[in-house]
Amino acid sequence: MIKFILKGLIYDRQRSWFPIIVIALGVMLTTLLYCYMQGVSSDMVDINAKIDTGHVKIMTHEYAKIASQVPNDLAIWDLSKFLNKIKKEYPIDWVARIKFGGLLDIPDDKRETKAQSTVFGMAFDLLSKNTTEIDRLKLKLAIVRGRLPQNPGEIVISEKLANSLQIKLGEAATLISSTSTGNMAVHNFLIVGTTHFGISNLDRNIIIADISDIQYALDMEDAASELLGFLPTGFNKAKALKIKSNFNSPQMTMLTLADQNGLGEYLDLIGIKLSIIISVFVLAMSIVLWNTGLMSGIRRYGEIGLRLAIGESKEELYLSMILEAILVGIIGSLIGTVLGLLAAYYLQEVGIDTSELLKGSKMLMSTTIRAKITTTSYFIGFVPGILSMLFGTMIAGVGIFKRETASLFYELDV
Amino acid sequence: MQDTLINIHNLSKHYSIGGGQFSALKNVDLKINAGDFMGLVGPSGSGKTTLLNVIGALDSPSEGSVEVLKLKIENISAKQAAKLRKEKLGFIFQTYNLLPVYNVYENIEFPLLLLQLSSTQRKDLVMQALEWVGLLDKVKSKPAQLSGGECQRVAIARAMVKKPQVVLADEPTANLDARNSHNILQTMEKLNQLLGTTFIFATHDAKVIGYLKRKVTLIDGRVEEDITLPPRGPQC
Ligand SMILES: Nc1ncnc2c1ncn2[C@@H]1O[C@H](COP(=O)(O)OP(=O)(O)OP(=O)(O)O)[C@@H](O)[C@H]1O
Ligand SMILES: [Mg+2]
Numbered sequence: 001m002i003k004f005i006l007k008g009l010i011y012d013r014q015r016s017w018f019p020i021i022v023i024a025l026g027v028m029l030t031t032l033l034y035c036y037m038q039g040v041s042s043d044m045v046d047i048n049a050k051i052d053t054g055h056v057k058i059m060t061h062e063y064a065k066i067a068s069q070v071p072n073d074l075a076i077w078d079l080s081k082f083l084n085k086i087k088k089e090y091p092i093d094w095v096a097r098i099k100f101g102g103l104l105d106i107p108d109d110k111r112e113t114k115a116q117s118t119v120f121g122m123a124f125d126l127l128s129k130n131t132t133e134i135d136r137l138k139l140k141l142a143i144v145r146g147r148l149p150q151n152p153g154e155i156v157i158s159e160k161l162a163n164s165l166q167i168k169l170g171e172a173a174t175l176i177s178s179t180s181t182g183n184m185a186v187h188n189f190l191i192v193g194t195t196h197f198g199i200s201n202l203d204r205n206i207i208i209a210d211i212s213d214i215q216y217a218l219d220m221e222d223a224a225s226e227l228l229g230f231l232p233t234g235f236n237k238a239k240a241l242k243i244k245s246n247f248n249s250p251q252m253t254m255l256t257l258a259d260q261n262g263l264g265e266y267l268d269l270i271g272i273k274l275s276i277i278i279s280v281f282v283l284a285m286s287i288v289l290w291n292t293g294l295m296s297g298i299r300r301y302g303e304i305g306l307r308l309a310i311g312e313s314k315e316e317l318y319l320s321m322i323l324e325a326i327l328v329g330i331i332g333s334l335i336g337t338v339l340g341l342l343a344a345y346y347l348q349e350v351g352i353d354t355s356e357l358l359k360g361s362k363m364l365m366s367t368t369i370r371a372k373i374t375t376t377s378y379f380i381g382f383v384p385g386i387l388s389m390l391f392g393t394m395i396a397g398v399g400i401f402k403r404e405t406a407s408l409f410y411e412l413d414v
Numbered sequence: 415m416q417d418t419l420i421n422i423h424n425l426s427k428h429y430s431i432g433g434g435q436f437s438a439l440k441n442v443d444l445k446i447n448a449g450d451f452m453g454l455v456g457p458s459g460s461g462k463t464t465l466l467n468v469i470g471a472l473d474s475p476s477e478g479s480v481e482v483l484k485l486k487i488e489n490i491s492a493k494q495a496a497k498l499r500k501e502k503l504g505f506i507f508q509t510y511n512l513l514p515v516y517n518v519y520e521n522i523e524f525p526l527l528l529l530q531l532s533s534t535q536r537k538d539l540v541m542q543a544l545e546w547v548g549l550l551d552k553v554k555s556k557p558a559q560l561s562g563g564e565c566q567r568v569a570i571a572r573a574m575v576k577k578p579q580v581v582l583a584d585e586p587t588a589n590l591d592a593r594n595s596h597n598i599l600q601t602m603e604k605l606n607q608l609l610g611t612t613f614i615f616a617t618h619d620a621k622v623i624g625y626l627k628r629k630v631t632l633i634d635g636r637v638e639e640d641i642t643l644p645p646r647g648p649q650c
Binding site for chain 1: 467474492493497499500501503508513515524527584585
């Protein structure tokens, strides 16, 4: 019987093509959309985590209240002791960071200001032997010209900043900022490289320095503004929350990634959006396929009548229609999933550069559209594709039960 | 001695139309024996198709009893009726009703799929049926490529392939010219003799009547006349 149905599907293109195209298209779009949203959200989460939020983050209570002003006088002191303690309690990857603002001054030969710009600075551990920060931030990939700092007193700045200040590599620059005690800090650095991350916030007026240099320059010996913790397997809300609920300190605040930058709401929203999109898709497909089913019911009126007359029961006929629908559904969904995954794979591996479109965006967002294929990607479109064909046919096929066998001779005799 | 395959006793069939009732069949008594080659004849509206419908378990009697192959049609469920049609009855229609997307072989094979026979069994039976109707050279053709006469021969093969005990044929020659009509009638006559299959026709075609062994005339839903016809002489 399956062979008979398959033959029918192959011989009669109208029976198979239209539903297959509809399903394949819908499934492809759903799969691609899903992968895209996964890509965007995991990209977004990942970038935010690495640059700013960590999977969990520790600050002092006071610092946390006004963190956006980078109040380094409220930093974590006695850093090494605290870090040892926290590493023992929570054996995940902990790193210390300092954020700072200031003025970067480029002197000419006569030591007079040639160019100047306000800058935002980030201090990472760049120089210690087994630092994880260079890999985490993909700093080597971000280098456009020159190299990363390898010695104390060296910094890299964004390519954009370098261009606007017309700096050549190897030039000296003076950072003017304020120390943790509120005094003026003036420190000379050597610019050894320029960076471009493809993330708009990191490609503005950014300077990147080693944390020991900045601790020295800003009078922050054995201090850091933030401690970032990274889970070994990537962000997981439940795990992060568990660490947070165990953490208890009179001076320190711990936040998870979801507590910062609106990322928690963002992740929830993605989930909601996704379920809405998929429901709408299933509904729309079902309606289209129901109509297709009705049309084919009309077109195959004679066949259905004949099959009833020569002894197929209504239940058997209904089942065989459903079997046909499942076959069509599987074929369509398979094609759609493969196409969707191929497109997603392209986006995952190559991506689409949108940096022009995203100029001026404040979110920490990658300027490359990327998709991410997860296990869910394989059935997120596939299952609804089959289901909508099934629903559509099930509703359309109810007509079979309304057929009066008593009138078959009349219907089949005309 | 002859087996009674179909025993109709005091059958009436009423349809309600508007407020009133219309009787398409009135107190029909009829016994049909194995191997019969009989026709229900009569003017249009006399109840021929209605009677075939009831015998074919497509419709149920309003009154009386109809026993077909030991099953009481008035009592059986839709499922049992479908089973009876599937296993024991063959149908031939005025307009062939072949499945257009399948080829000749597959059209004839279809009833055997419902019977869940193995593919070798199916192949043997289909080839035999094709031989009966003389269409061995058209196995792979689609219905659209066949003439009307060929289509009806495929329909006969489809009805006969499972070797049913009874074949019900409603106006099988109505769409055919004289030559094709005689051709398919001869085919059916041959199968009646070869396999002992009972044929019941509903017709007003004189060509069909010429082949019948028994003629039951219906007028206004009543059996008006029931005669056995003399064996046919050779056609000239
Ligand atoms: N479902 C129905 N509802 C009402 N009346 C019906 C129904 N089916 C058949 N009839 C009536 O029953 C009568 C007998 O119909 P039937 O089809 O059996 O005639 P017939 O002898 O086959 O005629 P024909 O030679 O034209 O095919 C007709 O008057 C028809 O209108
Ligand atoms: Mg009729």
